[in-house]
Amino acid sequence: MGSRSFLSKLRDGDEIARLVTFIFAGSVVLITLLLVFELWRESYLPRHKFGFGFFVTSVWDPIFDKFGALPFIYGTVVTAAVALLIAVPLGIGAAIFLAELAPARVSDTLQFFIDLLAAVPSVIYGLLGVFIVIPMMRQYIQPALKNSLGFLPFFQGPAYGVGFLTAGMVLAIMVIPYIISVSREVLISVPRDQREAALALGSTRWESTWKVVLPFARTGIMGSIFLALARALGETMAVTMVIGNTPTISASLFSPGYSIAAVIANEFTEATGDLYLQSLIELGLVLFLLTFLLNGMARLLIVVTSQRGSGMGQA
């Protein structure tokens, strides 16, 4: 191949094929750059008018052109935190079962269902959230939490059904498949000898998992959590449908709230005036930067672990 001249490659069409496919591949880079550029350019007004104050003030008043994003940032962070608190133990537990205990056939079948679960669109989760989870929260879960843990500031106030806790729970259900899939892959890549060595030293199956396999896979599992966090932060429809859409900052998880993605979804088409619209776009920019950082870190961690796994396996 190397001996062929440029001209003969051109005649065979190779150079043309390379150029054509290069244009398609290059357009991906172009689109991504354009996306960042547009978000930056279209959020010029609020960036200059409010500066950093945009992130730390909590008045969102389109009539007086005052825009502070704090309640939305708070809502996004709180719901994502609740989601992770529920999803991480459940997801990692399930991943341990799939990777360590279940026979290959069972594991693959369950993974198939998990993959299907990951394919369920977010508006469907929202639909079930509105008609199943909200009534359930209002009637059973929130009163129960109030009776048992009501002395904590998180579980006080009236039970509306909608709110931070409900949004966090729906998010948890949505991100569990991601945590399971990635953690399972990472756990499977842990070399066999690690487990066998622990078992040979007399540890029980759980001890070998808890003290040897999990520490080995720790960075990769962290990666799966970051990935889930990025999803949870950017999730729009399901959250919009169950969070209550009221900009509040409250310690109580029963309180209705608002998230960055939800406010964009609800107000974008109704935004009158450039400052209003651009404030929403700046929120989009914030969301973009957050998920960009988290996804980057997640990828790094997952790659580091799987490389360590394969490296040890060969040694």
Next chain:
Amino acid sequence: MSRRLRWRKFVSHFMLTMTGLCALVAVAVLFFILGYLVYHGGTSISWNFFTKLPAPVGETGGGMANAIVGSAKLLLLACLLGVPIGFFGAIYLAEFSGGTIAFVVRYAADLLNGVPSIVIGIFAYSLVVLPFKHFSTLAGGFALGLMMIPITLRSTEEFLRAVPRALREGAMALGASQWKTIASVVVPAAYRGILTAILLAFARVAGETAPLLFTAFGNRFWSPGWAQPTASLPVMIFTYAIAPYDDWHRQAWAAGLVLLGLILIINIIARVILSRGVAVPRT
């Protein structure tokens, strides 16, 4: 057996049972979702759902024919944008490039893949809706197409790379040029994988709602051509679910069943296609 050992064994059994329960709960969620949708959706779906326009507000009855057609048009546009860029881009990555350019393209694709769908909506709004001055099928299809690109690109590249080197070398040894090798040997060898990649990308964007809210917007009537706002199934589910009318709730369930059914069937087909294919060894 000492007490300590018995305790350790108990802990081991207990914790491992708990992990099994976690897995059970996770999978059970899928069946809960399916069960509820089949139950509520199945009782409210009817022939009218597929053939009638939405009834005027306050009247019961009507269907979502315009949303079904709208979704089909949006997805057609999305494929027209997403599949060629994803497919040819993947060929460039797998066959022609190495080093820096490939790294940059992959990085950009992964970045694009991680962008929250609502942000994709903002992008499509400022790029298509603003210049044309109104919401349109075109803008919605553009937004969905953008989301298809990275999924198609990255998985197609994986499948192309999985084609053994020996096949390529064999074709070249027979005197085929590089692009002829790709077109007549590499792509046919990987076609099941590529089809799977495209189907999965399609299924992923078929349920996307957020990017359509302010690009395709919504419409209670037919949307002629490509430059008008259009209804779509996911957005209809959203608006109907949060509306205060019982009849709309019933239709939202029906639409949810149709949408989820479509997406799960495509997913299953994609996985069946892949598993039937000859396993290609990695080299």
